[in-house]
Amino acid sequence: MAGGGTVAILGAGMAGAAAARRLAEAGLDVRVFDKGRGIGGRMATRRTQAGARFDHGAQFFRAKGEAFRAQCAAWIAAGVAAPWDVEGREVGLPGMPAPVRHLLDGLPVSLETTIACVARGDRGWMLTDAAGATEGPFAAVAVTFPAPQVTALMETSGVALPGPERASYAPCWSLLLDLDAAPGFPEAHLTFPESPIALIAREETKPGRAPGHRLVVHAAPDWSRAHLEEAREAVQAALVAALEARLGTSVRPTYAAVHRWRYAMVESALGHPCLYDPAQRLGAAGDWCLGPRIEAAFDSGRALADRIAADLTFGR
Structure with missing residues (x-):
């Protein structure tokens, strides 16, 4: 050729x-x-029929190397990214x-x-x-x-x-919740070392997002792997129950859904x-x-x- x-x-x-x-x-x-x-x-970002947005995959990005740091600066200058918190996390605008x-x-x-x-x-x-x-x-x-x-x-x-x-990859089940009241914790982003809940992110705390009370919950890799082929309804119910146990209070979603990421995070x-x-x-x-x-x-x-x-x- x-x-x-x-x-x-x-x-x-x-x-x-x-x-x-x-x-x-x-x-x-x-x-x-x-x-x-x-x-x-x-x-990825999912939009509901009511107009709510959820970053249901990657929650943020962070730059360590020179090339990506320069690219992140260019995105911020173009208005398609913004800092999320003081720990150097950045997010896409209006979505990931x-x-x-x-x-x-x-x-x-x-x-x-x-x-x-x-x-x-x-x-x-x-x-x-x-x-x-x-x-x-x-x-x-x-x-x-x-x-x-x-x-x-x-x-x-x-x-x-x-x-x-x-x-090799670890899978992840993501739970998306639009709540009728604040979830009861002030942090924008929580992570946990033990299963079944690995991460909770409050969508409305990210720059450029609409007000409200929206959570993205990521299940831990071991839990996601064990429940990978289960019906979405069963996974959703189990993750809501696990979230309530983690928070120590009930949640009242006006919208709830789950998404399965078969190849979510690189393990090897x-x-x-x-x-x-x-x-x-x-x-x-x-x-x-x-x-x-x-x-x-x-x-x-x-x-x-x-x-x-x-x-x-x-x-x-």
Whole structure:
């Protein structure tokens, strides 16, 4: 294949968005595909019919490295992020997906498109979605799914990309509650070392959020794993009861729902910034490469983009 060409990026979460923006800045064309109805991945916000918003995935991000610190400053300057508290936590505005949207602004994104198979031919990579439609050719492919989904796609496609199988995730059940009264504690964000409740966040304390009394409750990994396949109604009832036991008082929700995150938090990371096979022009990135932080996904996506850009632009 000749140098240059369009890069297909599978996944519109933080890693995919960071890779897409980095490649675009390098002068390469990109096309992003995601199976969801919206972008952001685990940086997700749910809106109810009544208009209430819940960040039901990642609650915040925090910068440690220079690159991500500069990016966070750019998001704050653009009005798509703001500090949440004095401990350096930051959140998206008006919801957690906003920074990802900002990275993808102006780039082509195809949503509700599940890529079921990738195949490489003489002209480049072709993608086949779950409906049987094909896209391509592409000069390179960057897969930014959770590691088990990367492995599954490679197996289905008959393509070798060793590495993702060594990473592992903990699941998480999230409970969303809109209450008719204050929950009885002043803190914006509580964490607990023991199961079943791992985290409680008060949505209305975040900048740019509407007033009210909205909680996002994350179950602990061991509890979530033990109850992963149970019916949503049973999980919701159990988590409400656990929350009441934790708070020592009853809660009266006007809205309640649960969301299951099968791949919520990295438990075992690969230990490398990304995976890339220059012979195939195929790579993978995500927080599973470096660790359970949004910054890790950002750094991994950029690292993969740099590998692809160097490969495709060499010899132009």
